[in-house]
Amino acid sequence: KKTHVEYIERNNTSEKLGDVCLSLRYVPTAGKLTVMILEAKNLKKMDVGGLSDPYVKIHFMQNGKRLKKKKTTIKKNSLNPYYNESFSFEVPCEQIEIAATVLDYDKIGKNDAIGKVVLGASSTGTEQRHWSDMLANPRRPIAQWHSLRHQEEVNSLLYLMQSLIPHILPLI
Ligand SMILES: [Ca+2]
Numbered sequence: 001k002k003t004h005v006e007y008i009e010r011n012n013t014s015e016k017l018g019d020v021c022l023s024l025r026y027v028p029t030a031g032k033l034t035v036m037i038l039e040a041k042n043l044k045k046m047d048v049g050g051l052s053d054p055y056v057k058i059h060f061m062q063n064g065k066r067l068k069k070k071k072t073t074i075k076k077n078s079l080n081p082y083y084n085e086s087f088s089f090e091v092p093c094e095q096i097e098i099a100a101t102v103l104d105y106d107k108i109g110k111n112d113a114i115g116k117v118v119l120g121a122s123s124t125g126t127e128q129r130h131w132s133d134m135l136a137n138p139r140r141p142i143a144q145w146h147s148l149r150h151q152e153e154v155n156s157l158l159y160l161m162q163s164l165i166p167h168i169l170p171l172i
Pocket residue numbers: 046047052053104105106107
C-alpha cells in the first residue's frame with residue numbers, strides 16, 4: 001500500500017491539466033470573502049470524441065474540513081470556458097482555505113475532476129502569493145491564474161495537513 005507522500009512524489013511529473021483564473025476579495029470588517037471564477041484555459045480533453053464540459057466546484061474549508069460548497073454553471077464542449085460567476089462566504093476565522101476543482105460534466109456516470117487548486121494560509125507558491133496579496137489588499141478583488149494540479153495530489157496534501165495539524169498546533 002502506497003503512503004500519501006509516495007503518491008504525491010509519483011504524481012509530481014506535471015501532466016498539463018490546464019489553468020484557472022479566479023479573483024479573491026476579502027472584506028475583514030464584514031468578515032466576507034468573495035471568490036469569482038473568471039475563466040479557464042487549455043483544459044485537458046476528457047470526452048472521447050469531444051472536448052470537455054467544464055464547471056468549477058468551490059469548497060470553503062477550515063483546517064481541511066469542508067464547510068460550504070458552491071458551483072458554477074456548466075460550459076458545454078469547451079476547453080477555454082468563461083464564467084464570471086462569484087460566490088461569497090462568511091469567514092468565521094483566519095484559518096480558512098478555498099478549494100477550486102474543475103470537473104468535466106458527463107450526462108452518464110460520475111463527473112471526472114480535471115484538476116484542482118487550494119488557496120489559503122498554508123498554500124505554497126502561486127497559491128500562497130495570491131492569498132497574501134488578497135490579505136494585503138482588503139476590499140479589492142485580486143485576480144490570478146493558477147495551474148491545475150491532480151485532485152489526488154491536492155487531496156493527499158490536505159489529508160496530510162489535517163492529520164498533522166492536531167500534532168503541530170501544540171508545538172506552535
Ligand atoms: Ca463530458
